[in-house]
Amino acid sequence: MAVAEPIIPNDQDTGQSELAHRLARTWRQSGGFWGWFSNTHHTDIGIRFMVTAFIFFLLAGILAAMMRLQLIRPENSLMGPDLYNQIFTMHGSTMIFLFAVPMMFQGFGVYVVPLMCGARNIAFPRLNAFSYYLYVGGALVLWGGLLTNTGPDVGWFAYVPLSGPAYSPGHRADIWSQMITFTEVSALGVAICLATTILRHRAPGMTLNRMPILLWEKLVISMMVIFAMPAVMIASGLLLLDRLVGTHFFNPAEGGDVLLYQHLFWFFGHPEVYIIFLPGAAIISTLVECFSRRRIFGYTPIVVSVVATGFVGFSVWVHHMFATGLPQLSESFFTAASLMIVIPTGVQFFCWVATIWNGRLQLRLPMLWAFGFFFVFLIGGLSGVMLASVPLDLQVHDTYFVVAHFHYVLIGGALFPMFAGIYFWFPKMTGRIADETLGKWHFWLFFIGFNITFFTLHFLGLRGMPRRVYTYSPDMHWHRLNLLASSGVIFMTAGLLVFLANMLRSRKSGEIAGNNPWGDAGLEWSVSSPPPAYNFLHIPTVSGRDPLWEDPPDQPIVVGLRDDIRETLVTHSLDADPQYKEEDPGPSIWPFLAALTVSATFVGSIFTPWAVPIGAPPVIVTLLGWLWPRGHSPAPRLAGEL
Amino acid sequence: MKLLELSFIPARLVIQAMPLNPGSHLVLHAGAPQGRNIEWLYWSIFWVLVAVFVLMIAAFTRAGARSHVSAWKPLPIIENDEADRRAAWAVWSAVGVTVITLFVILVISVVTGKRVEGLTSKNPVTVQITGHQWWWEVTYPNSQADQTITTANEIHIPINTRVVVLTNSADVIHSFWAPSITGKRDLLPGYSSAFWFEVDKAGIYHGQCAEFCGLQHAHMGFSVIAEPVDKFDAWKRQQLKPASDPSDAEASRGRDVFLTHACLMCHTIRGTDAGSRFGPDLTHVASRNMIAAETLPNTAGALGGWIVDPQRIKPGTKMTPNALAPDDLQALIVYLRSLE
Numbered sequence: 018m019a020v021a022e023p024i025i026p027n028d029q030d031t032g033q034s035e036l037a038h039r040l041a042r043t044w045r046q047s048g049g050f051w052g053w054f055s056n057t058h059h060t061d062i063g064i065r066f067m068v069t070a071f072i073f074f075l076l077a078g079i080l081a082a083m084m085r086l087q088l089i090r091p092e093n094s095l096m097g098p099d100l101y102n103q104i105f106t107m108h109g110s111t112m113i114f115l116f117a118v119p120m121m122f123q124g125f126g127v128y129v130v131p132l133m134c135g136a137r138n139i140a141f142p143r144l145n146a147f148s149y150y151l152y153v154g155g156a157l158v159l160w161g162g163l164l165t166n167t168g169p170d171v172g173w174f175a176y177v178p179l180s181g182p183a184y185s186p187g188h189r190a191d192i193w194s195q196m197i198t199f200t201e202v203s204a205l206g207v208a209i210c211l212a213t214t215i216l217r218h219r220a221p222g223m224t225l226n227r228m229p230i231l232l233w234e235k236l237v238i239s240m241m242v243i244f245a246m247p248a249v250m251i252a253s254g255l256l257l258l259d260r261l262v263g264t265h266f267f268n269p270a271e272g273g274d275v276l277l278y279q280h281l282f283w284f285f286g287h288p289e290v291y292i293i294f295l296p297g298a299a300i301i302s303t304l305v306e307c308f309s310r311r312r313i314f315g316y317t318p319i320v321v322s323v324v325a326t327g328f329v330g331f332s333v334w335v336h337h338m339f340a341t342g343l344p345q346l347s348e349s350f351f352t353a354a355s356l357m358i359v360i361p362t363g364v365q366f367f368c369w370v371a372t373i374w375n376g377r378l379q380l381r382l383p384m385l386w387a388f389g390f391f392f393v394f395l396i397g398g399l400s401g402v403m404l405a406s407v408p409l410d411l412q413v414h415d416t417y418f419v420v421a422h423f424h425y426v427l428i429g430g431a432l433f434p435m436f437a438g439i440y441f442w443f444p445k446m447t448g449r450i451a452d453e454t455l456g457k458w459h460f461w462l463f464f465i466g467f468n469i470t471f472f473t474l475h476f477l478g479l480r481g482m483p484r485r486v487y488t489y490s491p492d493m494h495w496h497r498l499n500l501l502a503s504s505g506v507i508f509m510t511a512g513l514l515v516f517l518a519n520m521l522r523s524r525k526s527g528e529i530a531g532n533n534p535w536g537d538a539g540l541e542w543s544v545s546s547p548p549p550a551y552n553f554l555h556i557p558t559v560s561g562r563d564p565l566w567e568d569p570p571d572q573p574i575v576v577g578l579r580d581d582i583r584e585t586l587v588t589h590s591l592d593a594d595p596q597y598k599e600e601d602p603g604p605s606i607w608p609f610l611a612a613l614t615v616s617a618t619f620v621g622s623i624f625t626p627w628a629v630p631i632g633a634p635p636v637i638v639t640l641l642g643w644l645w646p647r648g649h650s651p652a653p654r655l656a657g658e659l
Numbered sequence: 660m661k662l663l664e665l666s667f668i669p670a671r672l673v674i675q676a677m678p679l680n681p682g683s684h685l686v687l688h689a690g691a692p693q694g695r696n697i698e699w700l701y702w703s704i705f706w707v708l709v710a711v712f713v714l715m716i717a718a719f720t721r722a723g724a725r726s727h728v729s730a731w732k733p734l735p736i737i738e739n740d741e742a743d744r745r746a747a748w749a750v751w752s753a754v755g756v757t758v759i760t761l762f763v764i765l766v767i768s769v770v771t772g773k774r775v776e777g778l779t780s781k782n783p784v785t786v787q788i789t790g791h792q793w794w795w796e797v798t799y800p801n802s803q804a805d806q807t808i809t810t811a812n813e814i815h816i817p818i819n820t821r822v823v824v825l826t827n828s829a830d831v832i833h834s835f836w837a838p839s840i841t842g843k844r845d846l847l848p849g850y851s852s853a854f855w856f857e858v859d860k861a862g863i864y865h866g867q868c869a870e871f872c873g874l875q876h877a878h879m880g881f882s883v884i885a886e887p888v889d890k891f892d893a894w895k896r897q898q899l900k901p902a903s904d905p906s907d908a909e910a911s912r913g914r915d916v917f918l919t920h921a922c923l924m925c926h927t928i929r930g931t932d933a934g935s936r937f938g939p940d941l942t943h944v945a946s947r948n949m950i951a952a953e954t955l956p957n958t959a960g961a962l963g964g965w966i967v968d969p970q971r972i973k974p975g976t977k978m979t980p981n982a983l984a985p986d987d988l989q990a991l992i993v994y995l996r997s998l999e
Binding site: 097098099102171172176178179183184269270273274275276309310311312314315318340341342345348349352353356357359360363364366367368370371373374375376377378379380388391392395396399400402403405406407408409410411412413414415416478479480481483484485486487488489490493533534535536563566 | 684685686687694696697700701704705708711712715716718719721722723725726727728730731732733734735736737738739742743746747749750753754757758761764765768769771772773775776792826830831832834836838839841842843844845847848849850852854865867868869870871872873874875876877954974975
C-alpha cells in the first residue's frame with residue numbers, strides 16, 4: 018500500500034537532510050532574468066498574483082480618492098465629465114477584475130491551496146503561470162488605455178447601447194471588452210488548476226469530509242468561476258463583434274436586444290460577488306478556528322452553506338435589473354432567491370459566533386481584522402436584505418445607497434479578510450511575523466476611515482443622489498455629506514501607508530516566525546517558512562480535519578516518490594487514496610511566451626479583425642513549444658509502486 | 660465594547676451634518692402615496708435589521724469577551740462537546756428565526772410591491788416620456804394630432820389623479836426617477852413599458868436620470884409639477900396653442916434669427932417653419948422654470964449663456980455653440996422669452 022512506515026514528522030527530520038538536498042536540486046527554479054519568467058512554482062506565482070493585484074488595488078484607490086476630491090463640493094471644476102467617467106469606470110473595473118478576483122481567488126488560492134493539500138505543486142503549473150501573465154497583460158492594456166486617454170468611460174458594466182458603436186466611438190469600450198477577455202481567461206485557467214489540485218492532489222487520508230473549509234470554498238468558487246465567467250465573455254465578446262465587425266446583437270434598431278446584455282452580464286455579475294466574498298469567508302473560517310483554539314463549530318453546516326451559496330448565487334442576478342420593468346411575478350421570485358441566500362451566510366455567522374463562544378479567543382492581529390469583517394460585512398449584508406425587496410430597490414437602485422451597500426459587502430467581505438489573511442500567512446510567505454502594533458494602527462485607521470466614508474453614503478442615497486454623476490447642483494444640499502464622506506479617505510490612506518510600511522519593515526526585520534507561529538492546524542504550517550521549492554520533504558498523510566492538531570506523532574508519511582525527477586502524487590478525488598505518480602512539468606519559458614503572443618493577438622484584434630489570423634500562427638508556435646514532449650516519458654505510474 | 664463605541668462616531672458625525680433641507684428629492688419624505696408605502700416598508704425592514712444588527716454584535720461581543728484570553732503564544736486545543744451541544748441548539752434556533760424573519764420581509768415586500776405597482780384607475784392621464792441624451796421629451800398623446808402636447812423636462816400633472824407613464828428611449832438607456840414620488844423605471848431603447856404614479860400634494864418634485872447614460876448623466880434632471888386639476892387644465896389649454904406671433908419688432912427679429920440660424924435644425928416651434936424633433940420643443944419654452952434639463956434657471960442671462968456656449972455649461976451636450984452677433988442674440992432671447 019502507499020503509506021509506508023518511516024514515522025518522523027518531516028519538519029524535525031534532520032537525518033534526511035541528504036534527501037532535502039536532492040529534492041531542492043530537483044525542484045529548483047532556474048535563476049536569472051529568463052528564470053524569473055519561466056518559474057512555475059505555485060508559491061512564487063501566488064505571491065506575484067497578490068503583489069500585482071495589490072498594486073492595482075492601490076492604483077484604483079487613488080482613482081477613488083480623485084472621485085471623492087471631485088465630489089467634495091458642488092459644481093467642482095477639478096475634472097470634467099470625460100475624465101470623471103473614465104476614472105469611475107477604471108476604478109470599478111480595476112477593483113473587480115484586476116484586484117478582487119486575482120487577489121482573493123487567484124492569489125490566495127494559488128499560494129495556499131497546494132500547501133493545504135499537502136502537494137508539491139499546483140496541478141497544471143504552466144497553465145497557472147500562463148494565467149498570471151495573461152492577467153498582467155489585461156491589466157496593462159486597461160491601464161495603458163487610461164494613460165493614453167483611451168480609458169473606458171462606459172462604467173464597469175458597460176451597458177449597451179451606450180457602449181455600442183453608435184454611442185462610444187473610438188477604442189475605449191473595446192479596451193474594456195478585451196480586458197474582460199484577458200482576465201476571464203486567466204480566472205478560468207486558475208479555476209481549473211485549483212479545482213484539479215483540490216480534487217486530485219490532496220494528501221492521502223484527506224477525504225472530502227476531512228478537507229479544510231478553505232479548500233471546500235476554493236473548490237466551490239472554482240466551479241462558480243467555470244460556470245459564471247463564460248457568460249460575461251459572451252457578453253463582452255458579442256459587444257466586441259458589434260463594435261468591430263458590425264453585428265447587431267445589441268442594436269435595437271436592427272432587432273438586437275439591450276436587455277440580453279444585462280442578463281448575460283449579471284448572470285456573471287452576481288456570482289462574481291460570491292466569487293469575491295467566499296474566499297474571504299474561507300479565510301475567516303480558518304482564522305476563527307485557529308484563534309479560538311478549537312475545532313470549528315459546525316463543519317458540515319458551513320460546508321453545506323458554502324455549496325448552497327454556490328448554487329443560489331446563480332439565481333439572484335435579476336435583482337440588478339428590477340428597474341427594467343420585468344413582470345411582478347418574476348421579480349418576486351428573485352426577491353425570494355435574494356433573501357434565501359442570506360440563510361447560508363447567516364449559518365456561517367452563527368457557527369463563527371459559536372466557535373468563538375466555546376473557544377479560547379486569542380485576539381491576535383489577524384483575528385482583529387476578522388472582527389472588523391464581522392462588523393462591516395454584517396452592515397453590508399443587512400442593507401443587502403433591503404435591496405432584495407423590489408419596491409425598496411426601485412428607490413435606492415443606482416444611488417449612493419447601493420454604493421454604500423456594496424462597499425460594505427466587498428470591502429467587508431474581501432478587503433478585511435484579505436488583510437486578515439495577509440497578516441496570517443505573511444509569516445509563511447516571508448518567514449517573519451508582521452508587526453502587531455503597526456497592524457493595529459492600520460486596522461483602526463482603516464476601519465474608522467472606511468465607516469466615515471461609506472456609512473455617510475447611505476444618507477446621500479436616501480437623499481436621492483444618483484451614482485456616476487461627475488458633479489451636482491448646490492441646490493441639492495448634498496455637499497456637507499459629500500465633504501464628510503470624502504474626509505474618511507484621509508484615514509484610509511493613512512492606514513494603507515502604515516500597512517505598506519509594516520510590510521516593508523517586517524519582511525526584513527520582523528520577528529522570526531518558525532514553522533507554525535499561530536499554532537494552526539493546516540498542513541501548510543508543517544513546513545518551514547517560507548516553504549522550500551518542493552514544499553514537503555515527504556508527502557504527508559492525514560487522519561482528521563485538523564491535521565496538525567489531531568494527527569498522532571507517528572502519523573505515516575508517503576515514501577517512494579522519486580527525488581531525481583519532479584514526481585507528484587495523484588489521489589482519488591473522493592477518498593484521497595493514492596492512485597498515480599505524475600511528473601510535474603517544471604519551469605518553462607513557454608507559458609510566458611504564449612501569454613505574450615495571445616496578448617498581442619487580443620490587443621491587435623481591438624484594431625483590426627486581421628489580428629486573429631495574423632496572430633494565430635505565433636500563438637500556435639508557442640503552444641507547440643509549451644506542449645513539446647520532454648526527453649523521458651512522463652507516463653503515469655501506478656501508485657502501487659510506492 | 661471598544662469596537663461598538665467607535666462604530667457610533669461616524670453615525671454621530673452624520674447626524675450633526677444633516678439638518679434636513681426642504682428640497683423635494685428625498686426617498687424618506689415622500690409626497691405621494693406610493694412613496695409613502697415604500698417609506699413604510701423601509702422603516703419596517705429597517706427596524707427589523709437594526710434588531711438583528713444589535714443582536715449579532717452583542718453575540719460577537721459577548722462571545723469574544725467570555726472566551727478571551729490574553730496569552731500570546733498559541734494555547735493548546737480544547738474540546739467541549741457538552742457546550743457544543745448547547746451551542747448547536749442556539750445556532751439552529753437562530754437559523755429558524757432568520758428564516759421566519761426573511762419570510763416576513765418577503766411577504767411585506769411583495770404586498771407593498773403589489774400596492775405600488777398594480778394599476779386600477781379607469782381614467783388616468785397618460786404621459787409619454789422619451790429619454791434623450793441628455794433631456795426628457797414629454798408628450799401627452801391624444802388620438803387627434805392637434806390635441807397632442809409636446810414639451811420637455813417639466814411634467815405637469817393634476818393631483819389625486821393616476822398618471823400612466825409610457826416609457827421609451829431615443830438613444831441609450833435612461834432611468835426615470837423622482838424619489839419623492841415613487842421608485843425608478845428604466846427607459847430602454849427597443850422596449851416600451853408603462854408604469855403609473857400619483858401625487859396627492861401639490862408642489863414641484865425634482866427628478867433625475869438614474870442610469871448612467873454618458874457624458875452629461877449628471878445634468879439630466881426633470882421636475883414633476885403637481886397642481887390642482889383646474890390649473891392643470893389651464894396649463895394644457897395654453898400648451899395646445901401654437902406659438903404666439905412676436906408682438907414687437909425685436910421679438911420679430913428674434914424669430915428671424917431663430918429661423919435663419921442653426922436653431923431650426925434641431926428644435927420645433929409650432930406655428931413657424933421650425934419643425935425638427937432632435938432637441939426639445941420650444942413652442943412654449945418661456946413657460947418653463949428651468950432650461951437644459953434642470954441645469955439653469957430660465958432667465959434671460961442663463962438663456963443667453965446657454966445659446967452662446969452650451970459646451971461650457973454641459974460639456975458634451977448635443978447642442979452646438981452659436982456665435983451670434985450681440986444684437987441677434989438679444990433679439991433671440993427676447994423672442995424665446997415671449998413664448999409663454
